[in-house]
Amino acid sequence: MENIQIKPTIFFENDAIGWEKIDDFIDRQIVGFDDSVMMVNVRFKKGGIGYLHYHVHIQVTHIAEGKFEVSIGNDKKILKKGDSFFVPSNVEHGVVCLEDGLLIDVFSPMREDFIK
Template sequence: MIQGKTYFKEDENDWQKVGEGISRQVTGHNTQMMMVKVKFEKGSIGYVHDHFHTQASYVAAGKFKITINGKSEILETGDGFFVNPNLKHGAECLEAGILVDVFSPVREDFLES
């Protein structure tokens, strides 16, 4: 999770609990970009929120109902989505899984915890 670290190994990094049934691992970042793995248990909810960062996300595993700017889609392993800055968005986990989120610029708030 250290800025400038070249490699990330899952078993050498702890998961941070960030909500009921949701945890994350920051896999790497610099000042311009950050990649984060977010693990969801079935039924957990990433509540609707917004931020000034651009976000691109990939469904690495599972099934999710993703809502962006009031429109919802069901996405499964191999799918992805893109969120422009300041758009309201959220996720409902329908089948346990993992999202891989990329943010630009870095989410400083993720580094504070």
């Protein structure tokens, strides 16, 4: 019996990937994943809220555009384009968009709940 290997997608061209509308202020675009890691672009309009929540996944986020008020546990800070933040597993966190922006989220392991 022949061992068949499925080649994962390794290139993700922005123009070829759709955006999922989360609400009137937030859109999400999944740009790469396997079982161990996932990268997601999250586009915010000013006033958008990533409500406080937590998950088992470790999260690292880079602010590619805009300005956000970021809450992680008991800490709160205003971060802008070029800044990043780290969220340990099961720590409550959220953001408020102060200027239109784009977050690049990386999760480990991948967010199965984002794949429908």
